Amino acid sequence: MLGGPELAGLEIALPAASVRLLLPPDGADAIVMPTWTGNQFELPGGDRAPIRTFTPRRLDTQHHELTLDIVLHDTGAASDWARSATPGAEVAISGPGRGYAIDTAAPSYLLGGDESALPAIDQLLEAMPPTMPIDVHVEITDAAARLDLHPHPHARVRWYELADGRDHGDAVASAIESLDDLPGAIWVAGEAAAVQRLRRHFFDDRGLSRSVVTARGYWKLGRSAT
């Protein structure tokens, strides 16, 4: 959880929005404000600033507190920081970035993704009309990631544990591809190649209209986010 009076004025209007988190440079305790070169945010020594994108899971405007849920994966600036951060550790945030406007007229919804998409999926479930039928498909690499999601009365949640050696996103993509019928509107997010595979499935194999599908690559295997 992040906190501080600097959060005053931050407003999150829609679910599945984003904020950018500026972390201390490798090995340092305090953040260093980067400069925008026209191409990237750079630290004084020329290194790219450690900035990562997360879903603002909960914002408490009264106490100026913001909760982020950060996946602890092998290694990465944000994951490493989240593993070792102690109360009082300094970071900065900017945002918010665009959220998702739920189509309340859709007959039903499919929400899907991996662990990185869980905070957004949880918010979407909370924001959905209570009568909306929702199929939720979540892939996890660790059973500990099986979090309690918002208890929507018409949501059916299915969890898939990724088997060793399988590509990230393969379990959830395979599950969605094997559905007989797809709901009227779709929101999916996760590893970029898996999301691209699903995009192809929705548009090429199923002939869905682009207007009913939102598919967001949240991270890319083998590449640090910028």
Ligand SMILES: Cc1cc2nc3c(=O)[nH]c(=O)nc-3n(C[C@H](O)[C@H](O)[C@H](O)COP(=O)(O)OP(=O)(O)OC[C@H]3O[C@@H](n4cnc5c(N)ncnc54)[C@H](O)[C@@H]3O)c2cc1C
């Ligand atoms: C709009 C948006 C919202 C997001 N919301 C969240 C959120 O709420 N919670 C969250 O945890 N992530 C979220 N992400 C994804 C997050 O930004 C990336 O996972 C980011 O790369 C993590 O930074 P890092 O410093 O830990 O790893 P990086 O330095 O970026 O990457 C280091 C290595 O780790 C791999 N890696 C990165 N992320 C993962 C992962 N999730 N699982 C396995 N390997 C990974 C990379 O492929 C790379 O090889 C969101 C992304 C976007 C675009």
